[in-house]
Amino acid sequence: MSNIDVKRTAKLFIGGAFPRSESGRTYEAKDKNKNFVANVALASRKDGRDAVVAARAAFAKWSEATAYNRAQVLYRVSEIMQGRREQFVEELSLWSKTKKQAETEVDEAINRMVWFAGWADKIAMVTGSNNPVAGPFFDFSIPEPTGVVAAVAPENSALLGLVETIASIVVSGNTVIVIASESQPLPAVSLAEVIATSDVPGGVINILTGSYKEIAPWLASHQDINALDLTGVDKKQIALELEKEAATNLKRVLRPNTKLDGLARIKVFLETKTVWHPRGF
Amino acid sequence: MLKDDPLVLPSILRDATNSDSALKKFLNGLSGVDKVGVEERVAKLGTRSIKTTAKAEGIDLSIRMIDLTTLEGMDTKGKVKSLCAKAKRPDPLDPSVPSVAAVCVYSDLVGIAKENLIGTNINVAAVATGFPSGRVSLAAKLQDTADAVSQGADEIDMVIDRGAFHEGRFLDIYDQIQAIKHTCGAAHLKVILETGELKTYDNVKKASWIAMLAGADFIKTSTGKVQPAATLPVTLVMLQAIRDFETATHRRIGMKPAGGIKTTKDAMKYLVLLKETLGDNWMNPNMFRFGASSLLNDLLMQRQKMKNGAYSGPDYVTVD
Numbered sequence: 155m156s157n158i159d160v161k162r163t164a165k166l167f168i169g170g171a172f173p174r175s176e177s178g179r180t181y182e183a184k185d186k187n188k189n190f191v192a193n194v195a196l197a198s199r200k201d202g203r204d205a206v207v208a209a210r211a212a213f214a215k216w217s218e219a220t221a222y223n224r225a226q227v228l229y230r231v232s233e234i235m236q237g238r239r240e241q242f243v244e245e246l247s248l249w250s251k252t253k254k255q256a257e258t259e260v261d262e263a264i265n266r267m268v269w270f271a272g273w274a275d276k277i278a279m280v281t282g283s284n285n286p287v288a289g290p291f292f293d294f295s296i297p298e299p300t301g302v303v304a305a306v307a308p309e310n311s312a313l314l315g316l317v318e319t320i321a322s323i324v325v326s327g328n329t330v331i332v333i334a335s336e337s338q339p340l341p342a343v344s345l346a347e348v349i350a351t352s353d354v355p356g357g358v359i360n361i362l363t364g365s366y367k368e369i370a371p372w373l374a375s376h377q378d379i380n381a382l383d384l385t386g387v388d389k390k391q392i393a394l395e396l397e398k399e400a401a402t403n404l405k406r407v408l409r410p411n412t413k414l415d416g417l418a419r420i421k422v423f424l425e426t427k428t429v430w431h432p433r434g435f
Numbered sequence: 436m437l438k439d440d441p442l443v444l445p446s447i448l449r450d451a452t453n454s455d456s457a458l459k460k461f462l463n464g465l466s467g468v469d470k471v472g473v474e475e476r477v478a479k480l481g482t483r484s485i486k487t488t489a490k491a492e493g494i495d496l497s498i499r500m501i502d503l504t505t506l507e508g509m510d511t512k513g514k515v516k517s518l519c520a521k522a523k524r525p526d527p528l529d530p531s532v533p534s535v536a537a538v539c540v541y542s543d544l545v546g547i548a549k550e551n552l553i554g555t556n557i558n559v560a561a562v563a564t565g566f567p568s569g570r571v572s573l574a575a576k577l578q579d580t581a582d583a584v585s586q587g588a589d590e591i592d593m594v595i596d597r598g599a600f601h602e603g604r605f606l607d608i609y610d611q612i613q614a615i616k617h618t619c620g621a622a623h624l625k626v627i628l629e630t631g632e633l634k635t636y637d638n639v640k641k642a643s644w645i646a647m648l649a650g651a652d653f654i655k656t657s658t659g660k661v662q663p664a665a666t667l668p669v670t671l672v673m674l675q676a677i678r679d680f681e682t683a684t685h686r687r688i689g690m691k692p693a694g695g696i697k698t699t700k701d702a703m704k705y706l707v708l709l710k711e712t713l714g715d716n717w718m719n720p721n722m723f724r725f726g727a728s729s730l731l732n733d734l735l736m737q738r739q740k741m742k743n744g745a746y747s748g749p750d751y752v753t754v755d
Binding site: 379 | 744745746747748749750751
């Protein structure tokens with residue numbers, strides 16, 4: 155019996171489900187030789203808004219999950235990525251110079267996910283503090299997640315950059331709406347499928363494909379978003395506009411080209427809570 | 436039967452309520468509801484796109500149609516007080532937002548609500564008659580209603596005896612509604628069918644007719660305590676019953692879907708259904724109400740979005 159060649163429809167990932175764009179639009183993704191690769195969902199501002207609703211709904215539970223649990227879930231993501239290594243390599247090869255390069259990026263992306271997973275139960279120890287105060291108080295500061303974060307992932311690091319963006323935001327308990335690389339969307343679509351099967355609660359990670367130039371302004375002005383990651387914004391003027399919009403409700407903003415990585419990146423999306431506990435002597 | 440029946444019904448309808456068997460015969464003679472047709476029509480009307488000025492008008496109309504509701508065992512005087520404040524000025528930052536139609540509370544809290552709504556034209560609606568189950572004696576139901584009315588309730592939301600309905604004791608339901616209506620006096624009577632417990636569209640249609648024949652001013656889908664609560668198909672069936680009743684009697688009955696209506700999009704769908712089924716005469720708070728609490732916040736957020744151009748969030752509306 156001959157196999158049927160079932161083509162995959164590249165869809166969005168919102169609230170744990172895979173909807174088409176509410177607008178019904180798609181765009182053609184082309185590989186490095188300008189050959190047609192796939193029709194990919196072109197997200198609209200409505201999709202962005204739906205994603206915010208999903209991310210907000212997921213925040214309470216995810217931010218209150220134990221650090222240990224969040225680490226386990228992110229580690230599980232890397233496990234499933236490992237199982238799909240060949241697929242990721244194949245997709246990245248469509249745009250990378252050599253297959254070797256693609257393999258290196260996939261391995262590095264999986265490592266990066268594990269590395270961030272490990273941070274979940276260490277953030278509070280490293281960034282929290284016990285503060286000496288002049289009074290009968292035990293005074294301490296602990297980090298808390300900022301809330302719902304909208305992110306523009308790097309255009310030319312379709313998997314590694316995306317993993318870095320997502321993992322650094324959600325590891326501390328934030329939820330995220332990420333706009334994936336517009337020209338190289340397939341790794342993001344596959345990563346969504348990985349996330350959907352890794353015990354990540356629906357809505358914690360939402361992935362949109364399409365043009366950040368179209369969607370990001372709506373997310374930047376959205377009053378129910380608490381922080382903005384502009385890493386993937388490659389136009390200075392647009393970054394400036396987005397930052398201005400973000401100021402309307404005092405969002406935390408990570409500017410493009412800040413070259414932050416690792417723990418420094420995690421810290422951008424944290425707030426500090428300080429507690430003065432009476433000591434009684 | 437009560438002597439001062441306020442309804443002047445055509446003789447065929449008057450005869451229908453003469454005896455249990457006559458009522459049963461009349462209700463069974465109503466044409467059946469086409470389930471597939473109803474659901475298809477609702478789905479079709481639900482795809483209508485309401486944008487810009489029409490949407491702005493729809494949002495304000497929806498706000499004016501809301502019965503802002505709190506029906507929890509843990510309701511406090513403070514909760515009712517803050518609900519009344521919200522009813523008056525739904526968005527404290529924007530005085531152009533209209534007030535809601537009514538505040539809906541349990542009957543023992545009517546006095547508190549009334550006190551906090553002095554000087555406004557916002558009504559106080561009370562759920563009565565052993566809400567939500569209705570499993571108390573008629574005497575208790577009448578007492579419950581009389582209490583609410585004596586505290587100043589402008590509207591009474593009663594529940595029908597669903598058990599009696601499934602036993603086929605239609606005339607008992609009819610008599611009870613009439614007795615409650617009599618006790619209401621000047622207060623408007625909304626009859627809750629609890630469609631989620633009636634199971635079929637045909638039953639919903641029959642119950643609608645019993646309520647309307649007995650003198651209901653409004654028919655209402657649900658208590659909000661039973662799932663499914665208000666749905667679009669059920670609402671369409673009830674709206675069609677209202678239309679048929681108007682044709683037969685020239686009396687206009689109001690409609691109130693309640694429970695589970697949470698988003699502006701939902702509200703717009705109900706308005707489309709209303710406009711297409713009953714027309715402009717029903718497109719006002721005297722003839723149509725939304726029984727809701729969280730719907731109001733979503734309407735306010737959409738209103739803010741239309742005004743400021745940016746999507747709003749739950750941090751910018753009051754917490755109930």
